[in-house]
Amino acid sequence: xxxxxxxxxxxxxxxxxxxxxxxxxxxxxxxxxxxxxxxxxxxxxxxxxxxxxxxxxxxxxxxxxxxxxxxxxxxxxxxxxxxxxxxxxxxxxxxxxxxxxxxxxxxxxxxxxxxxxxxxxxxxxxxxxxxxxxxxxxxxxxxxxxxxxxx
Amino acid sequence: xxxxxxxxxxxxxxxxxxxxxxxxxxxxxxxxxxxxxxxxxxxxxxxxxxxxxxxxxxxxxxxxxxxxxxxxxxxxxxxxxxxxxxxxxxxxxxxxxxxxxxxxxxxxxxxxxxxxxxxxxxxxxxxxxxxxxxxxxxxxxxxxxxxxxxx
DNA sequence: TGAAACCCGGACGGATTTGGTCGTATACTG
DNA sequence: CAGTATACGACCAAATCCGTCCGGGTTTCA
Numbered sequence: 440x441x442x443x444x445x446x447x448x449x450x451x452x453x454x455x456x457x458x459x460x461x462x463x464x465x466x467x468x469x470x471x472x473x474x475x476x477x478x479x480x481x482x483x484x485x486x487x488x489x490x491x492x493x494x495x496x497x498x499x500x501x502x503x504x505x506x507x508x509x510x511x512x513x514x515x516x517x518x519x520x521x522x523x524x525x526x527x528x529x530x531x532x533x534x535x536x537x538x539x540x541x542x543x544x545x546x547x548x549x550x551x552x553x554x555x556x557x558x559x560x561x562x563x564x565x566x567x568x569x570x571x572x573x574x575x576x577x578x579x580x581x582x583x584x585x586x587x588x589x590x
Numbered sequence: 591x592x593x594x595x596x597x598x599x600x601x602x603x604x605x606x607x608x609x610x611x612x613x614x615x616x617x618x619x620x621x622x623x624x625x626x627x628x629x630x631x632x633x634x635x636x637x638x639x640x641x642x643x644x645x646x647x648x649x650x651x652x653x654x655x656x657x658x659x660x661x662x663x664x665x666x667x668x669x670x671x672x673x674x675x676x677x678x679x680x681x682x683x684x685x686x687x688x689x690x691x692x693x694x695x696x697x698x699x700x701x702x703x704x705x706x707x708x709x710x711x712x713x714x715x716x717x718x719x720x721x722x723x724x725x726x727x728x729x730x731x732x733x734x735x736x737x738x739x740x741x
Numbered sequence: 742t743g744a745a746a747c748c749c750g751g752a753c754g755g756a757t758t759t760g761g762t763c764g765t766a767t768a769c770t771g
Numbered sequence: 772c773a774g775t776a777t778a779c780g781a782c783c784a785a786a787t788c789c790g791t792c793c794g795g796g797t798t799t800c801a
Contacts, residue, residue: 618776619777620776634776634777635778635779637777638778648778649776649777650775652774652776654775654777656777
């Protein structure tokens with residue numbers, strides 16, 4: 440259904456939280472989990488994954504926790520989602536190098552791959568900082584021609 | 591992981607097939623299924639759903655089958671996906687009217703809802719006809735600022 | 742030195758979603 | 772009436788996803 444997993448949601452929420460509290464040197468997974476009612480152990484694993492991907496820095500021990508590895512402006516939503524949910528493709532049969540095992544003439548994939556690239560571009564253009572500054576900005580323009588399929 | 595279901599894929603493939611063969615008055619589900627190695631009964635149900643949504647017209651009996659209800663130019667990928675997979679939302683906790691039961695201050699949703707709208711706009715701008723004309727057009731430009739989150 | 746607070750990460754079970762099949766009823770054609 | 776096709780509900784198997792449990796390390800601090 441073209442939606443993120445809860446893990447990715449949790450990850451974005453957590454990073455947003457960190458971006459909003461730059462004064463705290465390190466925030467524990469439990470603190471964030473409690474703030475939002477997220478299962479603590481689950482969030483812990485998500486943050487571990489984000490650390491492995493280089494988006495966060497962790498610090499063990501008392502008063503330890505996590506902190507953004509880079510400026511919030513330089514962490515994109517794409518990176519977060521990609522780190523947690525893995526590489527995403529609109530087309531369901533895109534695995535490995537083979538395009539389509541069962542359906543050889545699956546020509547639908549090629550145009551959709553470009554849609555996929557567009558979506559990825561949108562997500563890449565959104566930083567954690569953008570998520571943290573959440574007044575009520577103008578509605579995004581969706582009418583512009585985003586993809587040129589017909590050349 | 592932000593991908594379509596196989597059902598939606600199958601639906602798009604089938605509609606593309608119909609768009610490519612306008613000379614045939616009605617194509618049976620089995621014919622399309624055999625052409626692509628798709629399970630026939632599964633595809634049948636998908637086409638039934640698309641018929642219920644008004645994208646296809648069905649005709650029972652010998653030499654029956656399915657045909658596009660409108661011009662291929664006026665059926666968008668969005669409609670197909672929406673008909674099969676239901677309304678899609680990037681955010682995982684968007685159900686019903688309640689925004690977020692467990693996490694009241696789930697402010698991440700609002701920016702992502704706009705991303706969602708952008709993606710929907712992209713899919714709305716792509717017609718079945720576009721899918722059928724599948725030469726190798728220029729790569730879509732992904733560098734343009736697609737969403738303005740910060741106002 | 743040792744306990745508390747924290748990160749790390751594998752293993753596991755339950756819930757949900759998906760993908761696909763089966764069987765039957767119904768509609769149309771010739 | 773026989774054959775072909777859609778319509779539709781019930782059902783099952785497989786794959787994810789969500790969340791928990793548990794046994795490790797590591798750092799801080801009294």
